[in-house]
Each structure stands twice: as structure tokens, then as C-alpha cells.
Amino acid sequence: MSPSPRHPDLVIEVAHPKIIHESGAQILRHADLLSLRVTMATHPDGFRLEGPLAAAPVGGSRTVLYEGPVRGLCPLAPRNSNTMAAAALAAPSLGFDSVVGVLVADLSLTDMHVVDVELTGPPGPTGRSFAVHTHRENPAQPGAVTGSATVAAFWRSLLGCCQLPSRPGIHLC
Numbered sequence: 001m002s003p004s005p006r007h008p009d010l011v012i013e014v015a016h017p018k019i020i021h022e023s024g025a026q027i028l029r030h031a032d033l034l035s036l037r038v039t040m041a042t043h044p045d046g047f048r049l050e051g052p053l054a055a056a057p058v059g060g061s062r063t064v065l066y067e068g069p070v071r072g073l074c075p076l077a078p079r080n081s082n083t084m085a086a087a088a089l090a091a092p093s094l095g096f097d098s099v100v101g102v103l104v105a106d107l108s109l110t111d112m113h114v115v116d117v118e119l120t121g122p123p124g125p126t127g128r129s130f131a132v133h134t135h136r137e138n139p140a141q142p143g144a145v146t147g148s149a150t151v152a153a154f155w156r157s158l159l160g161c162c163q164l165p166s167r168p169g170i171h172l173c
Helices: 017-028 051-055 082-090 150-162
Strands: 010-012 032-042 062-069 100-106 112-123 129-139
Parallel strands (some): 032 100
Antiparallel strands (some): 112 129
């Protein structure tokens, strides 16, 4: 059964914690509730930025260049926002306006790209929240936009999708 606009299966809050404070109880009566944030960090030489981000100064060893909706980041970093765009496509109820993308220039990451994906739920009865955090380190040549393991991982994923017995092919809904 697919979710409808009036009966969501899942709500993911990524705008501001006050939304949970003000509306969390009401949302939980109708759906589960989670937040989604994708952070990509690499050496500044690995970025191919456009617009105002191209001129953004990198100060210190780690600089947040962008933090906000993925929709705003994609035109400024079209070659560096692929993972974030994929997350927005994979979460259609959130999309490009509600998935938070964070782009970080890190001078210590001379030979890798690091992607962190965080999914967090509201506090439970104990005050603790459900959370999933994945951390990926992809080796990369200095200054490379794409990590060295990306092409092989992408190809294996495509082959795996094509071998699903029930629904062969690639399906993003």
C-alpha cells in the first residue's frame, strides 16, 4: 500500500527541532517521525563549486560551506552533491526541499571523501531517540571529484538491481 497525502506512513522532520516540540505528538498519531541529514566532506581541491560557493573562503582545518535543503546545494555543487540528491530521490516524501545537505571542506582529507547519513527519530519514553548513522570513507586521488571505489560500487549495485527476481530493473518511486 502506498502512502497518501492524508495518511502518511512516515514523517521525517529536517527543518528545525521546534517543529517536533510544537507538532510532534500530533504527527505521531498519524505516522512515524524521522529526520534525514547527509554530510559530504573532502579536501577543498576535490570540490567543483559554482556560484557563491566557488568563492567561499576555507578558514581553519574544517569549514562548513553549505548546510540546508539539498535543492539549494545541487546547482552550486552539481558534481559534489550526487549522494545527497540520491537521498532526496530515495525519500520522495521529503524530496530536495526537506533532506538537509551539508558540504564540508576538510584540509585533513587529502585522499578520501567522507559521507555521513544521519536519520533520527523523536525521543521515546526514556528520552532517547532512535537513530541510524552511516559513515562511508571512499579513497580518492588528491583533487579527485569522485572516489576511487565509486564506479565499482555503482556497477555492482546496478547488477544487483537487475537480478532481483520479483522486480528486475531500477525502481525509484
